[in-house]
Amino acid sequence: MSESIYSLLKKSLLSFDQPFYRQNIFIGLIFFGILALNIYERRFWCKYLCPLGALLGVLSRYAFLKRSVSEGCTACGLCTRECQGNALSDDAAGWRQAECIACRNCDDICPQDAVNCGFDNAGASATLDLGRRRAVTAAAAGLFTVPLFRSTTFSKKGFTDQSLIRPPGSLEEPEFLKWCVKCGECMKVCLTNGLQPTLLEAGLGGIWSPVLVPRLGYCECGCTLCGQVCPTGAIRKLPLEEKMKVKIGTAMIDKRRCLP
Numbered sequence: 174m175s176e177s178i179y180s181l182l183k184k185s186l187l188s189f190d191q192p193f194y195r196q197n198i199f200i201g202l203i204f205f206g207i208l209a210l211n212i213y214e215r216r217f218w219c220k221y222l223c224p225l226g227a228l229l230g231v232l233s234r235y236a237f238l239k240r241s242v243s244e245g246c247t248a249c250g251l252c253t254r255e256c257q258g259n260a261l262s263d264d265a266a267g268w269r270q271a272e273c274i275a276c277r278n279c280d281d282i283c284p285q286d287a288v289n290c291g292f293d294n295a296g297a298s299a300t301l302d303l304g305r306r307r308a309v310t311a312a313a314a315g316l317f318t319v320p321l322f323r324s325t326t327f328s329k330k331g332f333t334d335q336s337l338i339r340p341p342g343s344l345e346e347p348e349f350l351k352w353c354v355k356c357g358e359c360m361k362v363c364l365t366n367g368l369q370p371t372l373l374e375a376g377l378g379g380i381w382s383p384v385l386v387p388r389l390g391y392c393e394c395g396c397t398l399c400g401q402v403c404p405t406g407a408i409r410k411l412p413l414e415e416k417m418k419v420k421i422g423t424a425m426i427d428k429r430r431c432l433p
Contacts, residue, residue: 192366193389196381199372220259220272230271237292238275246287252279337374338385340399341392341419342409346375352407355381359399359408365390368399383408385421392421 210217219226253261256279260272280288340359343349360368360383367390370381383399385392394417400410411419 192361192363194360194369195386195389196370196372216257216259219257229274233271233273236270236273236275238290239292240270240273240279241289241291243287243289245285246283247285249284251282251284252288255279255282337371338387338422340368340383340385340408341416341421342397342400342411344407344409349407350375350379350382352405353379353382354405354407356404357381357383358402358404359383362398362402363390364393364396364398367391 207218207222214220257274257276260269260274261279275290277290280290337346339346339349344352355370357370360370367385367387368383369386369389371379371384373380374384375382395413397411397413397416400408400416403410
């Protein structure tokens with residue numbers, strides 16, 4: 174039974190070979206770079222980069238568990254060193270509720286038993302500090318970053334790059350970059366592994382968008398999977414008859430290298 178199902182799926186959904194992506198070395202460098210940052214700061218990803226942690230930080234402002242410190246605190250600093258979320262400042266009583274993950278390490282390690290975590294509202298939590306310098310820095314970073322990501326030649330009207338071969342049924346380049354969410358679904362279902370993620374070929378705003386690399390794989394004439402799996406419509410769902418007529422590029426022959 175399983176063999177018959179596999180024989181049916183490999184003609185449409187399953188590829189014959191394990192997909193290979195050119196950006197695997199780049200992704201590996203990012204991964205090991207984040208691991209190396211843990212030497213500088215423990216739990217660097219969780220504290221500064223994780224989007225889930227940022228969401229939990231917003232929700233934790235309304236958390237039921239509260240931390241309080243009694244007068245028996247001697248400011249020994251053990252709780253600050255053991256804090257997993259960097260929620261404690263040098264002052265043992267200072268506490269950032271949005272950064273707390275309720276691990277209760279500060280409660281367990283306190284030699285004076287001065288720290289208490291419970292459902293009461295005792296103890297004031299540190300508020301978000303948005304001083305003038307931080308506000309100006311954030312505004313300047315936003316003003317610089319947004320134009321940087323949009324500074325691509327593809328935004329110019331009528332511009333086309335001959336080296337970028339998009340999947341058949343793709344929208345015009347500016348609209349394609351606007352709607353493509355870089356989910357990678359089209360690359361996963363490509364039967365020949367010809368669809369690859371871009372790095373900087375399409376500008377900063379086009380990082381990880383799909384591009385056809387003929388040296389790695391051709392576009393299968395009878396395949397329309399990339400348009401079927403695209404969740405945003407950046408790649409249109411083309412009927413097979415229409416897809417057969419779509420021109421995605423022009424083949425150029427270098428006669429100096431051709432061996433008839």
